[in-house]
Every structure is written in C-alpha cells, then in structure tokens.
Amino acid sequence: MSEPLLHARQKYTLGQSGLAFGPVAYGCWRFAGSDVSAAKEKIEVALSCGMTLIDTADIYGLDSPAGFGGAEELLGQVFKAQPSLRYDMVLASKGGIIPGVPYNSTKAYLMRACEASLKRLRTDTIDLYQIHRPDMLAPFEEVADALATLRAQGKIREAGVSNYSASQFRALQAHLDFPLASHQPEFSALELTPLFDGVLDQCQEAGAFALAWSPLAGGLLINGQTDDPAKAKRLYAVSAVLDEIAAANSVSRAAAALAFTMVHPARVIPIVGTQTPARIKDTAAAARVKMSRADWYRVVEASMGEHLP
Ligand SMILES: NC(=O)c1ccc[n+]([C@@H]2O[C@H](COP(=O)([O-])OP(=O)(O)OC[C@H]3O[C@@H](n4cnc5c(N)ncnc54)[C@H](OP(=O)(O)O)[C@@H]3O)[C@@H](O)[C@H]2O)c1
Numbered sequence: 348m349s350e351p352l353l354h355a356r357q358k359y360t361l362g363q364s365g366l367a368f369g370p371v372a373y374g375c376w377r378f379a380g381s382d383v384s385a386a387k388e389k390i391e392v393a394l395s396c397g398m399t400l401i402d403t404a405d406i407y408g409l410d411s412p413a414g415f416g417g418a419e420e421l422l423g424q425v426f427k428a429q430p431s432l433r434y435d436m437v438l439a440s441k442g443g444i445i446p447g448v449p450y451n452s453t454k455a456y457l458m459r460a461c462e463a464s465l466k467r468l469r470t471d472t473i474d475l476y477q478i479h480r481p482d483m484l485a486p487f488e489e490v491a492d493a494l495a496t497l498r499a500q501g502k503i504r505e506a507g508v509s510n511y512s513a514s515q516f517r518a519l520q521a522h523l524d525f526p527l528a529s530h531q532p533e534f535s536a537l538e539l540t541p542l543f544d545g546v547l548d549q550c551q552e553a554g555a556f557a558l559a560w561s562p563l564a565g566g567l568l569i570n571g572q573t574d575d576p577a578k579a580k581r582l583y584a585v586s587a588v589l590d591e592i593a594a595a596n597s598v599s600r601a602a603a604a605l606a607f608t609m610v611h612p613a614r615v616i617p618i619v620g621t622q623t624p625a626r627i628k629d630t631a632a633a634a635r636v637k638m639s640r641a642d643w644y645r646v647v648e649a650s651m652g653e654h655l656p
Contacts, residue, residue, distance in 0.1 A: 379408030
C-alpha cells in the first residue's frame with residue numbers, strides 16, 4: 348500500500364475563544380501606503396480565499412510615509428468603510444517594539460500600546476495580541492500581568508508571542524493561568540531554525556499555533572535575488588524540489604513553499620505577505636497541496652545543504 352500524503356488541516360480554532368480561521372493567514376507588514384479601496388480589496392480577496400486570520404502590528408508602516416501605526420490605521424479605515432469585515436476575521440496584532448529603544452514589554456507600556464492599537468483599528472477587541480519581540484528587561488511576571496489584565500478587560504481575547512525562544516515562552520506561560528495561543532517565528536523552506544530550536548516542539552507540547560512569518564523568505568524563494576553565493580546554492584536546490592512538488596499538484600512554487608510549512612504537525616499557519624490580489628489568490632492554493640514524506644525531507648536536506656543521517 349502506498350504511503351498517505353502529507354497535507355495541512357483545513358480549519359483551526361483559536362485558544363479558548365473558539366474563533367475559527369483558515370490554514371493560511373494574511374499579513375499587513377507591507378500593507379501601509381495604499382489607498383483605502385486598494386487595501387479593502389486585499390482584505391476582501393484574502394478573506395474570500397479562506398485567509399481569515401489577519402496579522403498586523405503597531406509598528407507596521409514604519410518603513411512607509413504612513414509611519415508607526417500606519418498599517419493598523421489603514422486596516423481601521425477598511426473597517427470604517429465596511430464594518431462587517433471586522434467580524435469576518437480573526438484579528439491579530441502585536442506590540443512591544445519602539446524604534447530606537449527598541450523593546451518595552453512593561454505592563455504600563457503594553458497597556459498603552461494595546462489601547463492605541465484598538466483606537467487605530469477602530470475595534471473594541473483584538474482577537475490575538477502578541478508580544479512582538481522579547482524585552483529582556485521586562486520580568487515575565489509583569490508581561491503576564493499585562494496580558495492577563497488586557498484579557499480580563501476584554502481588550503484582547505487571546506495572547507501570543509513572536510520571536511520568543513522556547514524558554515522565554517515557558518517562562519511567560521508559568522505566570523499565566525490561561526494558555527498562550529501562539530508562537531510566531533520566522534519559518535520557511537529557507538529558514539528552518541524553528542524545526543531545531545524547540546519552538547515547533549513546544550507548539551505541540553503546549554497546544555499553541557505556530558504562525559510562520561516570511562514563509563516565502565520575504566519573496567526570495569520566488570524571485571531568487573541574492574548576492575550571497577552560498578545562499579544562492581541553497582535557494583537553487585530548494586527551488587528545484589519545490590518546483591517538482593508544485594508541478595505534481597498543479598500549483599505555483601509559492602503555494603508549494605507555503606505547503607512545506609503547513610504540513611508540519613505543529614499546526615503551522617504561514618502568513619502570506621504579498622500586496623498583489625492575484626498572488627493572494629494564487630498562494631491560497633497551498634491548502635490543497637499534498638506531498639510525500641520523502642519530498643518534505645528533500646526540501647529540508649536541500650535547504651540544509653546536507654543529507655540527514
Ligand atoms: N513577527 C515578526 O517579527 C514578523 C516579521 C516579518 C513579517 N511578519 C509577518 O509575516 C507576514 C508576511 O511576511 P512577508 O511579507 O515577508 O512574507 P512573504 O510571503 O515571505 O514575502 C512576501 C513578499 O514576497 C513577494 N513575492 C514575490 N513573488 C511572490 C509570489 N508569487 N507570491 C507571493 N509573494 C510574492 C511579495 O511581493 P508583492 O507584494 O509584490 O507580491 C512580498 O514582497 C507579514 O505581513 C507580517 O504579518 C512578522
């Protein structure tokens with residue numbers, strides 16, 4: 348009998364809130380800068396493709412004329428234009444980065460940051476509020492107090508972390524009486540660190556989702572532009588395997604690359620970052636990709652540049 352093929356689960360529910368969302372998420376890092384109608388189109392296309400978890404952060408927009416808060420502000424304008432959209436999604440945001448500081452996860456700061464996010468987003472509650480990066484100077488007990496207070500006040504439904512190590516997640520969880528709902532590491536066919544540093548293991552241990560940021564390596568997996576010869580070699584090898592998987596499933600390389608992250612048992616949800624509606628639709632095909640165990644390990648080996656023992 349042939350081996351069953353690997354494929355992603357189709358539906359997830361968030362923490363204790365029970366909010367349902369699809370297996371691919373849409374991200375707003377590059378969102379600020381367009382007008383409201385173009386922004387609304389991107390959100391509508393993402394939702395119509397089943398990308399019902401929308402990830403943003405207070406800092407998104409910093410690299411654009413909109414500045415800090417720009418992406419949340421634009422999403423808030425989209426909700427103003429069509430209020431029902433807010434209820435068609437699981438809304439995720441983040442706080443804790445301040446340009447020039449660079450991190451602050453004290454209770455006083457997080458309470459203010461979350462309040463400001465709610466205002467920009469024109470909503471009463473953020474479904475998943477994530478600490479964007481670990482603040483080494485904030486005691487975990489205090490970070491936990493901030494998250495628990497925001498949750499008790501109904502300003503957030505669930506809490507998660509981003510760019511946390513497994514030990515930082517464990518230390519924060521030790522001070523919470525509700526489970527952290529998510530980790531958000533960088534993870535792609537080119538960035539395999541979470542497979543080996545304990546983060547994806549911990550997601551399975553704790554029942555937290557893994558939201559994978561830059562799942563196409565910021566576009567590198569598609570456009571292949573790098574001046575680093577070692578990286579170019581890995582990229583070429585990974586792309587060749589992804590293209591075979593893509594051809595077997597009649598999807599694009601982008602969809603195959605996302606599927607590589609999604610079939611992992613840690614319930615990985617890749618956050619797609621394209622600003623092109625046609626590419627949003629194209630990447631949604633990742634949810635129907637099936638791949639063999641051998642193909643998945645071929646991607647890993649191509650990315651590592653060595654055979655597994
Ligand atoms: N927690 C964190 O620290 C952190 C850090 C970074 C990102 N994130 C999250 O992760 C999300 C995704 O990050 P990302 O934007 O780097 O993701 P990505 O999906 O890896 O890369 C998106 C980039 O790839 C380009 N691209 C080129 N060809 C493409 C194709 N065929 N299909 C799709 N994209 C293509 C896009 O350009 P076009 O727009 O021109 O299509 C875009 O610039 C962010 O929006 C954010 O929510 C989190």
